[in-house]
Amino acid sequence: MNSLEKAEHPAGLKRIAIEPVSRVEGHGKVTILLDAENRVHQVRLHIVEFRGFERFIQGRPYWEVPVMVQRLCGICPVSHHLAASKALDQVVGARRITPTAEKLRRLMHYGQILQSHALHFYHLSSPDLLFGFDAPVAIRNVVGVLQAYPEAAKRGVMLRKFGQEVIRITAGKRVHGTGSVPGGVNKCITPEERDLLVAGLPDVLRWADEGIALVAQLHGAHREAWDRFGTVRSNLLSIVRRDGALDLYDGVIRARDADGHILVDGIEPTAYGDLIRENVRSWSYMKFPYLQSLGAEHGWYKVGPLARLQNCDFIPTPRAEAARQAFAATAGGQIVHAPLAFHWARMIELLHSAEVIAELLDDPDLLKNDLMASGPRATTGVGIIEAPRGTLIHHYEVDAQDLVTQCNLIVSTTHNNQAMNEAIREVAREYLDGREITEGLLNHIEVAIRAYDPCLSCATHALGKMPLVVELLDATGALVDRRVRDAEQLA
Amino acid sequence: MTFTLDGHDIPFEPGQTVVQAALAAGHYIPHLCYHPEFQPHGSCKVCTCTVNGRTATSCTTPASEGLEVASETPEIQEIRRDLVQFLFTEGNHFCPSCEQSGDCMLQAVGYELGVVTGHYNPLFPNRPVDASHPDVLLDTNRCILCELCVRASAQIDGKSIFALSGRGITKHLIVNAESGRLGDTQLATTDKALDVCPVGAILRKRTGFRVPIGRRTYDARPISQVTVEPAK
Known part of the structure; x- marks a missing residue:
């Protein structure tokens, strides 16, 4: 089956752009290339935002970081606040x-x-x-x-x-x-x-x-x-408690393959760099992480609630554990990827x-x-937490004068980049291929995106009303048709 | 001996300025570069009032019998708002991530005056942070050139570590070291100069955000109340 990431012969294909899909603290768009029979040849979720936090945190004092970086998000600022704090605990020597x-x-x-x-x-x-x-x-x-x-x-x-x-x-x-x-x-x-x-x-x-x-x-x-x-089937990644329990605040990294077999386990957060690599593609500002051992083609994975619940061995609270078991039973013990x-x-x-x-x-x-602990200073800190939408990694280097010299943030949306792209391609194959564009179709694509990350649903702005503009252009780029949803705002 | 401030009789002692007498009588006049422990300076102009019909800085105007001072008029408040907005837009004041937020006089005066935006185009000056001192951070992005650190270091600490250099829009805070770095000065953590900065330019390192929201200086009451009734 065609991967739909890159059309073999893009020249002459019609381009549909859903822009903005909405935002993850910014905006994304979906582009679809169709032939004359409306057959789908390429589907991409582009994240067109550029936040720049990794750069402008450099040169700032480390104690400012947990407060500054939480401004990345209006929905889950606590996750950034705590991931940064956990990383900087190590810098101030607070191992515990x-x-x-x-x-x-x-x-x-x-x-x-x-x-x-x-x-x-x-x-x-x-x-x-x-x-x-x-x-x-x-x-x-x-x-x-x-x-x-x-x-x-x-x-x-x-x-x-x-x-x-x-x-x-x-x-x-x-x-x-x-x-x-x-x-x-x-x-x-x-x-x-x-x-x-x-x-x-x-x-x-x-x-x-x-x-x-x-x-x-x-x-x-x-x-x-x-x-x-x-x-779409994929690997799963999250942190788990050292005994395998679900733990959203702290733990070690575990990854399973699409069938549920454990690929890696017990990886300390500080070793994330050996486990995960990030791929860059020219058409998106968001990187594509993957498990280094499997390579970019096969190493991508899902994070978030669905990954966490199937990555852990059990949930350490009784009612949620009973619910997890009931959920797993509906799939007959198979890993759920929907x-x-x-x-x-x-x-x-x-x-x-x-x-x-x-x-x-x-x-x-x-x-x-x-309330406070301290110990011998360190220059490196890595904090990993399970944010609502998935694994969140903060990594800082701090110099002897207390200033941040390097910062690397891998947020949950980034981990899910490939999975979201594959999901909308699957939806496009199923619902768009050969058909006329409708508002309902556009919403199918959004439904798949929303399932992964509500920040893409414009959570802090157009709540429940993703502003959408779909333009149909011919091969020369001339506008053939245009549909606008939420027309009052965007027309 | 009294003068009037917005129609109120304000008693004063010989030698007091208008702002000193007003604050002593429980009447707040917004100010930034004025500090009760130092000679009035008159540089920030935020305490500007109408004194007998003419605008004047109330921190440098001697109180005298029969003066008619107007402070809370729409015209004067507009002037003050402009001045505070100039300060916000001339520096780099990012309150959401500033550790002085809630304790910052500039922010508090902004709230007092109803400043909701910088209004003017921000200049975004390039001002590197000086973290060379082991215990003190100098972040001139937030400096409002009030010279309180200059006065404290010279008059109380006897060190003259800080000074202003340049003129007009290029004016900036410098430190007394050949290298230009704070770490090469004689600044000590006991110096008065560390405790007078009304904004977040001179900071003790590694203490930021230790005071929780709700317990900061201006969390519960506006600066107009905190200044005239600090003990409450």
Whole structure:
């Protein structure tokens, strides 16, 4: 089968550009090359953003980094905040931070996972899943969900609110706080703050259960379509706890092949550079990571909830573990590669996050004031964390004057670059090939992208209304047809 | 002896300036280069008021019987906003990642005056960070040329480590070392000059963001209240 990455004879083909698809803290576009019979010859997801954080963090003092780099994202700033802090713990010699600091960071992180997963599923993706990919755009949005499924919509809002409260209490602000610093944290929580969160837990746990039930129900109702839509086999990568348990805050790197066989395991974060290489292609600002041992062609992988749930051996909280086993049972023990299964995995992780938050809030260490650790200085720090969308790697070099000299960030969207490209190619083969372009078709492509990364769904801007411009040009580049969605903004 | 400030009678002692008497009486006049421990300087102009109908810096205007001072008029506030916006756009002030955020007088005065954007085109000057001192970071990206460090180092520390060089838009902070590097000066961590910077230009290293949001100087109350009622 044609890979659809590069057309053999691009001259003379029609080009469709979906631009902007939307953004991952920036914008992406999809280009499709078609022949006269609308047969697909090339499909690419281009990330056209250029953020530049790796460059402009150079020359800044290291203690500024956890606060500065979190500005990469408005949805998961906590992930960047903590990944940077973990890396810089090593620079300040805090090989082990205090129990209070680690538990507060974990609380912050699982609050972030919970709110981000709720945002993605209920606000961004549920309109597609509840109404159908081809449903009229007038109802296929979060307002439509509010009207047709008020309980589900309310659940999403309230879950997100709870997660944001966890972040506010631990980081000082709901978005872009300052709670974590190299070597520890800058505050503990008060008994009043703890009690406030504890009071919300029963509802949160119930809502989390209901979210899993909803996804399972949707899967059951459209099983064949869900399992096939945009499905591409690949390796899986994530960090896991040293005993193989799911751990989203800390652990060692593990990768499995598409059939579930472990490729590498127990890799320390500091050795990520030996494990992962990044490929550059001329048509995208986003690199293409792969496992060095397998090479660029076969070494690419998925990260994120679907990878994590199948990469770990078990989930160390009972309700989420039962849900994981039920999820795995539907696939008969086979590895699931369907993009839409990300939603199911995401809801299981949401429940797991709620359970972890409950455990942490019951821990008296959270109220203690032993916040900071230090030790012999180092010049290198690598921090890896499982962000809501996948494995996030921060690597810094710091000189003797405390200034950052080098920075390498591999974010989850980057890890999933090849997988997202392959998914939309699969969708294009299935739904676009030889057919007339419709708004619903465009949404199919977006649905596949959204499953991987809600930042591409314009999460902080045009919520639920991806602005899209599709232009049909002839071989000379002349405009033949143009369709605009969200016309008021873009026309 | 009194003068009036926006219609309020303000008592004063002989030798006090308008801003000193106003602050002592619990009336805030925005300012940046004024500091109660140093001779008034009159350089930032943010404390500009109308004094008997003429604009003047209230930190250098001696209080005198019968003066009529207007501070919170729309015209004066507009002048102050412009001045603060000039300061924001002449330097590189990135509050979201600045460790002085919440403790910064420039930021707090900006909030006080309702500054929501820089308004003017930013100059984005190229000002390298000087991290050569083992315990102190000098980041002149944020320097507003108030000369408080210059005055503190000369008048209290007796070292004259800091000075301003250049004129007009090229004016900049320099340090007293042949190399031009802070690490080659006699600056000590006990120097007063380290504690008077109203922005984030002179910083103790490795302490950034240790104070959580909510406990910073201007988190709970605006600078107008913190300045006149610091103990609350």
